[in-house]
Amino acid sequence: MDVSDDGLVYTFHLRKDAKWSDGQPVTAADYEYGWKRLLNPEYGYSYSFYLFNVVGAEEYYNGQGSADEIGIKAVDDYTFEVTLKVADPTFQSKLVATPLYPTRQDVAEAAGDQWGKDWTKCVYNGPFAMTNLVEDNSMTWVKNDQYWDKDNVKLNQVNWYCVAENATAATMFDNGQLDVFDAAGDYIAKYDKEVEAGNMQTMTTEYPGTMVLCYEQSEGGKSGLMKNVNIRKAISYSINREEMVSAVYGRYTAAYGFVSPAITLDGTSYRKQASETMKEEYEQYAGDADKLKALFQKGLDELGITDKPEDITITLLSQGSATENQLEREYLQQSISQNLGVKVELNTVGDYQMFANERDNKNYDIFVGGWFSDYNDPLDFLNVMKTGVYDSYGLYSNSEYDSLIDSLTGENDNAKRLEIYQKLEDLLVAQDCGVAPLYYSDKHYYYQNWVKDFYTSSFGASQELYRATVEK
Secondary structure, three states: EEOOOOEEEEEOOOOOEOOOOOOOOOOOOHHHHHHOOOOOOOOOOOOHHHOOOOOHHHHOOOOOOOOOOOEEEEEEOOOOEEOOOOOOOOHHHHHHHOOOOOHHHHHHHHHHOOOOOOOHHHHOOOOOOEEEEOOOEEEEEEEEEOOOOHHOOOEEEEEOOOOOOOOHHHHHHHHHOOEEOOOOOHHHHHHHHHHOOOOEEEEEEEEEEEEEEOOOOOOOOOOOOOOOHHHHHHHHHOOEEEEEHHHOOOOOEOOOOOOOOEEEOOOHHHHHOOOOOHHHHHHHOOHHHHHHHHHHHHHHHHHHOOHHHHHEEEEEEOOOOOOHHHHHHHHHHHHHHHOOOOOEEEEEEEEHHHHHHHHHHOOOOOOEEEEOOOOOOOOHHHHHHHHOOOOOOOOOOOOHHHHHHOOOOOOOOHHHHHHHHHHHHHHHHOOOOEEEEEEEEEEEEEEEEEEEOOEEEOOOOOOOOOOOOEEO
């Protein structure tokens, strides 16, 4: 990759031996088509904003320009050129994100509206290719014999299983049916002992995700209360994060900020450079039901609500039937109800589509959501909360916040970017309580002793198996 002195033009030189799983070469045209497809307003892809800093990209997406005017072009079969509007220190980090992977035009257009939905209509350019998918159950991947480095790929097949209950997955792992298991709860302590005894291996890593409590802020939710910041804070501060991560999950780290510790800036964890400003006020209320009720009452007074807390119902939207899902919603229900004296009604649905429908119809007051970053920069977290970027986090909107996000455009000084990031996070979490951080995610992988060279990745593909082997 070459970058111009002014940081505006990126020239990518593709390897000439890369092929798709059907034997066709991977070319610059696949990148040009894929990136322009991402921007095509007919598709309305949510990740299109990733490329808005490319010349002509946002204009095309908004119907004010043509695809030919976008600064994305295949110079020749193996040279791909991108021209930015302004220099962007996050651009290289974004390149690992899956929306920027290449796309074969002939394959995508032949698939029509099934593109991205029907795996049988896909081709692959990595070390493995999918050969079977059972929805919400399993996937089978086999070695891609067209992969440029196939001689160094040791595994012939990878079987993935989607197992809802930890107990079921643990039994499969104990019986040797699973080679790798991402454990939670009591199984972490159990398997740590097995690791100490030499019976298995482990890998624990921070993961760039943060789970938060979201509030319906556009209309105030079913209760009509969620527009008030003191109501939101009272709900947030009634939740003991340390107890929650221990009692409910048996893992994770209590969160008092939005950006995950796994995100770095200038090579150092963002969390080591930016304080969790919410924590100071949280600690003034945590565990004190009288103070929490007074804060909640202050919010009611500001809204002109004369109802007593015991006559107020707050609706918690949640999904899933796994034990961890049940424990989570019960813990939140009890914490909020006991500390604030209100009723907490559970609106529990079975799957994500039903959840999304209830969320989009604003049939809730609060729900637990999360953001898992696609690239390594605090901006990927903080930009999510800009007005109009995503509507699925309670419709938080603040013009000052939006202006701070906009001020980052063209800012290449990381010290200044850090200062702006801190202001954004303080405004979002501490001042506005636009979301209430609950915990930072992690991964606790345990794997059998016969597994060698197993690696994980925080961005792009979550696990890297092209060097892994099984030596029984």
